[in-house]
């Protein structure tokens with residue numbers, strides 16, 4: 001297994017915020033799949049969904065992570081919230097490195113995303129219902145994909161980083177990464 005750390009979890013679970021600082025703490029490269037896809041396609045994600053639809057975006061995500069295999073090391077990769085759900089992506093993510101699931105309760109997620117209009121799947125009058133149904137649908141994929149799970153609701157970003165680093169170093173020692 002490569003020494004990369006891959007952060008997965010629902011929208012608003014903190015993958016981007018935690019990932020940026022975690023990479024800095026470890027002196028690793030930082031990659032955010034959403035930011036890379038926007039950059040490569042010169043289009044915001046909400047626009048990609050509008051113009052080409054969700055399936056097209058999912059193809060972009062899968063192709064992007066496939067191309068990382070054997071090409072990156074010592075990197076923190078923050079993923080889009082739906083990435084582990086598509087069939088086959090779980091295996092790709094686990095091949096890329098140690099996968100960490102940032103878990104958050106429905107209430108925590110709603111608080112963090114309610115003011116933000118950049119997530120196309122959350123543009124609805126029934127935010128609670130949408131988060132509830134998507135979370136229930138996705139939870140099994142997150143759990144199957146992850147090597148490590150962190151309950152983030154009551155932790156600050158720096159506490160989450162310490163927790164990840166502790167568990168990551170234990171795995172590295174055990175597996176000789």
Ligand SMILES: Nc1ncnc2c1ncn2[C@@H]1O[C@H](COP(=O)(O)OP(=O)(O)OP(=O)(O)O)[C@@H](O)[C@H]1O
Nearest residue numbers: 010011012013014015016017080081112155156157
């Ligand atoms: N542990 C935390 N404590 C307090 N605020 C947090 C925490 N984690 C994330 N946040 C805040 O929640 C918001 C969403 O976080 P972030 O964008 O990192 O989520 P994400 O998992 O990358 O979401 P997406 O899947 O949509 O990309 C941000 O405003 C961030 O500052």
Ligand SMILES: O=C(O)C1=C[C@@H](O)[C@@H](O)[C@H](O)C1
Nearest residue numbers: 011034045080081082119120
């Ligand atoms: O959970 C999701 O399906 C998404 C999460 C975001 O990170 C983006 O990848 C996009 O808005 C879709």
Ligand SMILES: [Mg+2]
Nearest residue numbers: 015016034078
């Ligand atoms: Mg993000």
